[in-house]
Amino acid sequence: MADAVELMFDLPTATAEYVALDTETNGLSGDRCELTEVGAVLVGGGELHEEWDSLVSVSTPLGRYIQRFTGISQEMVDGAQPPEEVLPRLAAMLRGRVLVAHNARFDVRVLRQAFARAALEWPDPPVICTVQMARRFAPLQRKRGLATLAGALGVEVEEVHRALPDARTCAQVFCALFGRLCANAPTIGDAIALLGARKVRKRPPTVPNRPRNERPHLAALPHEPGVYVFRDADGQPLYVGKSVDLRVRARSHFTSGASWTQRAEHVDHTVTESELGALLLEDRLIKALKPPGNVRGKAEPDGYVYIRCRLDIPFPILEVAREPAAGHAVCVGPVRGRAAAAELVEQLNSLFGLRHCGRTLPRREHPSAYGQMGRCLSPCLHDLDPNVYRERLDAALRLFVGRSGGEALLARVDHQIKEAAAAQRYERAAWLARRRVRLEALLSRLGGVLRAIHTGARLVLAPHPSAAGRFDAIWIAGGRVVDWGAVDGSPLVERSRRAYAQAPPPGRLGGSMPAEAVWEARLVGWWIAANNPPTLELGPRISAEQLDRFLARHGYDGASREWPATRAA
Template identity: 35%
Template sequence: MPRPTVRRVPPSPAATPGWVSAAGAPGAGLPRPTPRFDPGPRYVQGTIEELGTPLAEVTFVVVDLETTGGSPRDSAITEIGAVKVRGGHVLGEFQTLVDPGREIPPYISVLTGITTMMVAAAPRIAAVLPSFLEFARGAVLVAHNAPFDLGFLKAACAESGIPWPAAASVDTAVLARRLLSRDEVPNCKLATLAPYFSAATSPCHRALDDARATVDVLHGLFERLGPLGITSLEELTGLTRRVDPERRRKRHLADDVPGGPGVYLFRGPKDEPLYVGTSNDLRSRVRSYFTAGEQRSRITEMVALAQRVEAIPCAHDLEAAVRELRLIAEHKPRYNRRSRFPERALWIRLTEEVFPRLSVVRRVRPGAGVFLGPFPDRRAADAAAAAIHESLPLRQCTSRLSLKVLGDACALAGMGRCGAPCTGAQSADEYGAIAAVLRAAVAADPEALLTPLLERVDRLAAEERFEDAAVLRDRTAVLVRAVRRRQRLESLAAVPQLVIARPDGAGGWHLSVVRRGRLVAAGGAPRVGSVRQTLAGLLATAETPLGPDGELAATVDETELVLRWMEKPGTRLVEVDGTLACPVPGTGSYSAFLDRVETSRREREPFADGRSLGTRARPERVSSGARGAGGAVPPRLASPA
C-alpha cells in the first residue's frame, strides 16, 4: 500500500498537443491539427485505502514488566525488559532490574526468580524511567495484557513526576482474541501463544525473555493480518475497536433514553427482557453498548438480538441499584449473570430438636431454628459447617433423636467429635449447652465459637502443618464473614422505619425511606426546596412491607445495598423509628484476622485481575471484504452469525 496521500498522474495523450480526430479519438478519422493547452501534471487525492502508515515502517517497542504484585496501588516494578523491532528486525533491547523500595514477597521470588538481594544495588524506578522512555521514544508500545504493564508504567511516571508520552499501544492478548479461535488455542495466555507461534524464547516470568517471546507472537499475529488486507498501523490499532456494522445500525435505540440515574432494559424480539443494567447517566451508558468500547461476547450477542431499550429514571443511585436487583430477580434475563436467582442462596440452619443438628437449606422460616448466612454457593456453606463442627461437638447424623429411642455410637463419638447423645451418654441439657454456643455466636458474641478454631490454626502452624492450618483458617474466615453478615442484616431488619439522606452534590439531598431493610420510597430535595415537605410526601406514598416484624422485608442483596449506602461518608440519619445498633461485642475484633486472610489470598493469586484471556467460542472473525474495480475495500468485522 503506497504511503503518500497524493500521487502524481502522468499526462494522457489527449491532454498533449497533437492530432485528434473529429470524433475525439486519437488516430481515427481524418487528422487535422488541433492546438491544445498543456496543463502540466495533475494531482489527485489518494483513496482511503492509500492512507496510513505501513506496518513495515512502524517501530514497535515490546515491553514486559515484573512486579511485586498485581496492582500499582500496593506493588512496584522489579524489572523492565523491552525489545525494539521494525520490519521484522530487532533494532535493540533494554533490560534492567529495579529496586522496588520494599521486600519482594517470597512467592514472587519463586515465580520470577528475582530476590530482594538481586535488586539491592539496582536503581530506583525514577532513575530508570527516563532511559526507558528515551528508548521507546517515537515507537508504538506493545505488551501482552497491556493494561497491566502500561498501568504500572503510568503509575510510576505519575509518582516520579515524569509526564507520560502520548504513544499508541497494541495489546497482543486482545489481538489474539480477535484473530484466533478456540479450535486453535485454548486461551490467549503468553505461555500458550509462544509455542503455538514457535517462538524462539520461552516465557519464564523474566521481563526480557517474556518481551522476546511477545515479539515472536506479535510477528505471528501479523502474518494473520496480511491475508485480511490489514497492512497499516491505523488499521491495526482500529482492529480491536472497530464497531460491528450490525451494532452500529442499532445506535438509534439510545436516542430516546434520558440522562440521569436509572435502570435500563434491553428487550428482545418478543419484548422479553434480555439484559437489565443501571447507571448514573442512562443515556451515556446505553450509547456505550453501540461503540467499540463494549467487547464482551455475550453483550455483543445481546445487542444483536435487542429491538428496543426501556429506561426507568430514578431519584438517585440507591433506587436505581435496588430496582435493578428487583427486575433481575423478577424477569431473570438470560444475559445477566449476577443476582438472577436470589432464592438459591444457602443458609445453615440449627434445627429445633431435642438434640439440634446443622442442615443446609434455601429458605429462612421464622421460628424454625437459628439460621446463619446467606452463602453464595454450596462450597462456602459446607466450609462454614465444617468450621462449626471443628469447634463444637454437634452431632452430624441426619436422623431425629428423642430421649426414649437409643442407638449405637458412630465413629465420630470414638474420635471425640460427638458426645454420643444417641446412646444416652450425653443429656439434653449438656447437649443444649453446646448448641447454645452457636446461638450466642449468631446473635451477638462469637468468641466461644471462634476461639477454639483460631487456637487450632496457631497450633497447626507451630507444628509446621501449614496446609492444614491454611484450610482451617479459610474455613474460619468464611464462618466469621457469615456471622458478621447475619448480624448486620438483623440490625437493619429490626428497624421499623429509617430515613436516610445523602448530599446530591448540588446543594440538595437524596432521600431514602427504608422499612425493615427494604427501600420503600426514594426522592430528592433540591437546594431551594424544603426537605421536610419532600420527606412528608415520600412517607405518605411509601409502601408497607408485609410479613412479621423483626424479619427482613427484602432480599439480602437489597438490604446490603442499603447498608453500604448508609455507610458512605456524608450520610445523615434523618429519622429512626426503633433502635439501629449492632450487637455487642459482635465480630469487630476479628476484622484484623479477615484482613490477614485476604492478604494471604492476594499473595497466592497476585496477578488475578478478573479478566478472561480465553478465546471466544464464537469469535468475531475479521473478513477482508470484497474487491471491485475501484480497488481494495477496507476490512470490516463480520456480523455475528
C-alpha cells in the first residue's frame, strides 16, 4: 500500500482524482475528540461528481453547545452507524485519490484517530489543504475561513457547519483555484511541495520559497495601471506583466511559484492611464524583449469572434473565426457569441446565394440541397461566372462597410419583401418576413455595431480604472492601432488627421492587415467590445473644437490637468 501511495506523487495534477471532505466532531480535544459526521465529494477535471456523507455514533454524550453549533443532535448520532461501518466506505473512496480539506491538518488528525479507535488502517492519501492554496494563489484575501474565502472566490455558500455542505464548499473553492495549481505544479508531488502541506517523500520542491528580504525592491512601484519588467542580475528581461495596480500585481508573483522569480533582481515599470494602454504596451514589450517567463500576451475574454471573408481566393466564403484575417479581407466584429455569429453567416449565405460549404470547393455533378432550393449559386458545379458570384458577395459585404451593418441588413430585407410582394411572390415574401424576425433576434443577441473593422478611423478614450478624467487616447485606422498614449500638449487635431489619412478610402470593400498586426487588432477589438469606451469617429475635417467638446463631454478638463507624456505607436 505504501508503494501505491508513493506512486500517486507522480500523477499529473490536471488528471488526478480528488476527494474533498469535511468532518464534524463532538467538540472535545485530544483523545476525547470523536467523529460525529463525515462528508465527501469526488472531484475530477475541476468539476464536482458524486457525493457521500454519514453520521457516526459516539461513545460520549454530546454537549449542548456543539449540538447548537453543528445542528447534530444526540438523537441523530444515537441512530447513526458506528465508526467500524462508516470508515471502510471512506477508505475505499480515498484509495488512489488525493484528499482535499480546508485546514486539512485538523481533519486528518480527527480521521487518523477515528481509524485507530476502530482498529482500521488509515489509507494515508496525499493531502492538499485549501487554506494553503489560498495563501499561495489568493494572497490578497487575508481572511481564509471557508465561508469567507468561498465568497471572495464567487462561490455561493448555502449552509455551514455540516459535513457535506462544507465538503461541497471546499470542493468548489478547490475547483476555483485548480487552474492556478495545475499551471504551477505538474504533478501531485510538485503540488504538495509547492503548498507545503506535507513533506514530499520523493520530490524536492519545484520552486523553493524565497525570503522576503531577498526579493527585488518593489516599494517604488505605484498603485497605478501600467507595465512592469522583471530582470535578472545582468539586466536580461525575465517576465513582462501588466496590471491596473502595479505594486500589488508585482508582489503576487512571489507567491505563485513561478521559476523565474528566483532569478529576479530588478524591476522596471511604466505607468499608463488605462488598462488598454497597459495591454498594448505589454504586448509590444513581449514581442520586442521575448522574455522566457512569457509564453504569449494575456488571455482574452472567451466568446468574442469575427465574421470574416478573405477576398484573395476564388469564390470567397463568409466564416466565423476567433481573430481577424491577415491580408486582403473584410472582417466584421468582434461580436459576442460564436453560435449567433455562425447563424448570421448562414442567414447571409441564404439571402445572397453564397457558398455554404467550407474553404475547399468540391466538384459536384448536381446542385447541393441549398442550390436546389435557390439559396446558393452553386459554384461547385464549376460552370458559374466568378463575376456573378462576386457581385452577390460584394452586395452582402457592403452592408457592413459603414457604421451600422445591422440596420442596413434589415433595411435590405425589408426592400426584398416589398419587391417580392409587388411581384406577387407571396411565398418568398413570407419566407423573407420570417427571416427578418430571426435576423432581428440574432442582431440583438450579438450586440454592438456590426461593421467592418477596416472602415474609417476612430479616437477611443480608455479611462483610468479609478481616477475620473484620466484617459489613454487610442487612434485606430483600418482596424489597427496607428497612434496611442496620453497627450503631451501636441495638437490632437494633427494626430487625428494623420490617423484618418491611414484609413482606407470610404466605401472601399476590404482592408489589408499584416499578419503581425492581427493579435494586437484582436486585443484592442475585444477590449473595446467588452468595455464600450467613449469613441469619436474621425473625418477629414476634424477640428480642435470637436475634439475639445468630445473630451469635455467625457470628463477631461485640459485647462486643469496636464496629460502625461505620449507613448508613440
